[in-house]
Amino acid sequence: MMNQYDVVVIGGGAGGMSSALGAYQNGAKKVLLVERDIELGGILQQCIHNGFGLHHYKEELTGPAYAERLKQELMDTEIDIKLQTTVLKITKDKEVHMMNEKDGYQVIQAKAIIASNGCRERTRHQIDIPGKRLSGIMTAGLAQRYLNIDGYLVGKKVLILGSGDIGLIMARRMTLEGAKVLGVAEIMPYSNGLNRNIVQCLHDYDIPLYLSHTIAKVSGNDRLEQVTLSEVDEKFQMKEGTNKTFEVDTLLLSVGLIPDNKLLTDISVKMNPITNGAYVNDKYQTNIEGIFACGNSLHVHDLVDYVSEESYEAGKNAANYVLHQNKVKQNIINVKSSDHIHYVIPNQIMLDNKNVAFKFRVTKPMEKALIMIKQGNKIVIEIKKRHLLPAEMENVKVNKKVFKYDDDISIEVKGV
Amino acid sequence: MFKKEMTCIVCPRGCILTVTKKDGDYQVEGNLCKRGINYGIKEVINPVRQVTSTVKIEDSIHPRLPVVTDKEISKDLIFEVMDEINKVTLKAPIHYRDIIIKNICGTDVNIIASRSMDHI
Numbered sequence: 316m317m318n319q320y321d322v323v324v325i326g327g328g329a330g331g332m333s334s335a336l337g338a339y340q341n342g343a344k345k346v347l348l349v350e351r352d353i354e355l356g357g358i359l360q361q362c363i364h365n366g367f368g369l370h371h372y373k374e375e376l377t378g379p380a381y382a383e384r385l386k387q388e389l390m391d392t393e394i395d396i397k398l399q400t401t402v403l404k405i406t407k408d409k410e411v412h413m414m415n416e417k418d419g420y421q422v423i424q425a426k427a428i429i430a431s432n433g434c435r436e437r438t439r440h441q442i443d444i445p446g447k448r449l450s451g452i453m454t455a456g457l458a459q460r461y462l463n464i465d466g467y468l469v470g471k472k473v474l475i476l477g478s479g480d481i482g483l484i485m486a487r488r489m490t491l492e493g494a495k496v497l498g499v500a501e502i503m504p505y506s507n508g509l510n511r512n513i514v515q516c517l518h519d520y521d522i523p524l525y526l527s528h529t530i531a532k533v534s535g536n537d538r539l540e541q542v543t544l545s546e547v548d549e550k551f552q553m554k555e556g557t558n559k560t561f562e563v564d565t566l567l568l569s570v571g572l573i574p575d576n577k578l579l580t581d582i583s584v585k586m587n588p589i590t591n592g593a594y595v596n597d598k599y600q601t602n603i604e605g606i607f608a609c610g611n612s613l614h615v616h617d618l619v620d621y622v623s624e625e626s627y628e629a630g631k632n633a634a635n636y637v638l639h640q641n642k643v644k645q646n647i648i649n650v651k652s653s654d655h656i657h658y659v660i661p662n663q664i665m666l667d668n669k670n671v672a673f674k675f676r677v678t679k680p681m682e683k684a685l686i687m688i689k690q691g692n693k694i695v696i697e698i699k700k701r702h703l704l705p706a707e708m709e710n711v712k713v714n715k716k717v718f719k720y721d722d723d724i725s726i727e728v729k730g731v
Numbered sequence: 732m733f734k735k736e737m738t739c740i741v742c743p744r745g746c747i748l749t750v751t752k753k754d755g756d757y758q759v760e761g762n763l764c765k766r767g768i769n770y771g772i773k774e775v776i777n778p779v780r781q782v783t784s785t786v787k788i789e790d791s792i793h794p795r796l797p798v799v800t801d802k803e804i805s806k807d808l809i810f811e812v813m814d815e816i817n818k819v820t821l822k823a824p825i826h827y828r829d830i831i832i833k834n835i836c837g838t839d840v841n842i843i844a845s846r847s848m849d850h851i
Binding site: 353354360363364365375377378379380382383462463464465466491492509510511513514515518519701702704706707 | 737738740743744745763780781782783784785787792793794795797799806809810813827845846847
């Protein structure tokens with residue numbers, strides 16, 4: 316007889332731990348959490364900086380401390396945990412095929428599966444940096460892991476491409492450990508990182524931020540020796556005569572994160588091409604019944620607190636699905652993003668009296684904006700915002716009672 | 732006359748503040764809300780930061796333990812704090828929030844463990 320579980324959670328980071336807790340605390344009896352690393356915590360373990368937990372724990376924590384708190388909550392439950400275990404595939408019938416050194420190849424039958432297996436960094440090869448394959452060019456998150464977990468400083472003179480938060484955090488971290496960070500280059504005319512990180516990671520250490528700049532050339536023999544930056548115009552074409560050359564041994568890339576969803580795409584779960592995550596309804600359920608998605612494999616979050624909140628809900632919904640098999644098929648309406656909204660989660664909602672959290676990002680920085688949640692062409696909710704940034708995910712909670720029709724919902728924003 | 736420009740980080744908007752000192756009084760300009768005044772003046776009089784780093788640890792699952800100041804310390808002390816942190820070598824086990832260095836650099840701030848690390 317195959318080993319059976321109510322809920323199997325794939326991934327032991329913030330999303331996985333929170334969704335396992337959500338499932339267990341809402342009635343799922345047999346819950347299994349599967350993690351491929353040697354311990355729980357996921358990416359939090361290498362994010363040693365502070366700024367986590369202000370919403371969820373009402374205090375400011377470091378990444379490892381946030382993971383520690385979640386782990387402590389898990390230890391008070393009877394959730395089974397398998398470490399150093401890789402999930403090879405899942406099936407539409409909710410079999411989980413996994414492998415580790417001790418159990419070998421194992422197949423587990425789940426009633427519900429939650430995919431919370433995070434994201435990966437975009438690499439050099441996905442952004443076409445010209446030049447040789449030199450050592451010393453790597454993603455910012457990899458350098459962070461080497462430094463904060465393994466204790467290796469990957470270089471002494473550093474340039475960073477991309478002003479996402481990981482790049483900014485690493486600019487400060489490498490500086491504190493004795494490296495010289497010569498600058499951060501960003502192809503967009505604005506930074507993609509949080510203001511707080513621009514100030515406390517760059518301004519505090521006089522590290523220049525080169526906006527509207529990208530890499531024209533990398534050179535060296537085996538190790539990186541020089542990086543040439545060029546200014547770009549509004550069409551991202553390099554401008555002649557704007558080259559600046561930096562003598563560096565290291566180039567860190569902080570150029571975006573891509574949700575890791577091979578387990579879901581292998582079984583043809585419907586995906587959203589903008590987020591690279593699954594299409595989900597407001598239960599965080601994919602188009603395959605009983606398969607849920609949350610955390611950074613659903614969409615990339617800027618705050619772990621939101622990962623926890625969303626994933627706990629996903630776990631709770633998975634438990635409800637297992638306990639009640641509540642297959643609500645009627646009154647499902649689509650949610651669409653429209654003018655200046657990059658994407659919105661969820662993609663579908665079920666009409667009932669409960670609350671829904673719409674999460675979305677704008678496509679460009681905006682001052683004095685009006686967010687409109689419409690049903691058909693009727694404006695249901697209007698929210699004034701003094702400022703909106705692509706780097707900050709908006710999170711608007713709405714009671715679904717306000718949606719009285721069967722028309723699609725759209726979220727729009729305009730300047731006022 | 733003293734004058735300093737900075738980006739406010741109280742909210743995501745990021746107002747560009749100009750803090751000046753005239754006749755002993757600080758004045759903040761460029762702020763869209765009142766919170767910017769406090770931030771601007773504090774950043775000029777006594778800017779403080781929390782510092783996070785790692786220390787060497789032996790007999791544990793990883794060779795480095797993440798640590799953090801238990802309160803904010805003066806921004807000017809950051810590199811001195813880093814020097815002290817880099818002198819330490821610990822032995823596992825360590826528990827979450829254990830004090831690693833007491834009263835670092837003569838302040839009332841302690842360096843504490845960000846997580847537990849078991850002995851292996």
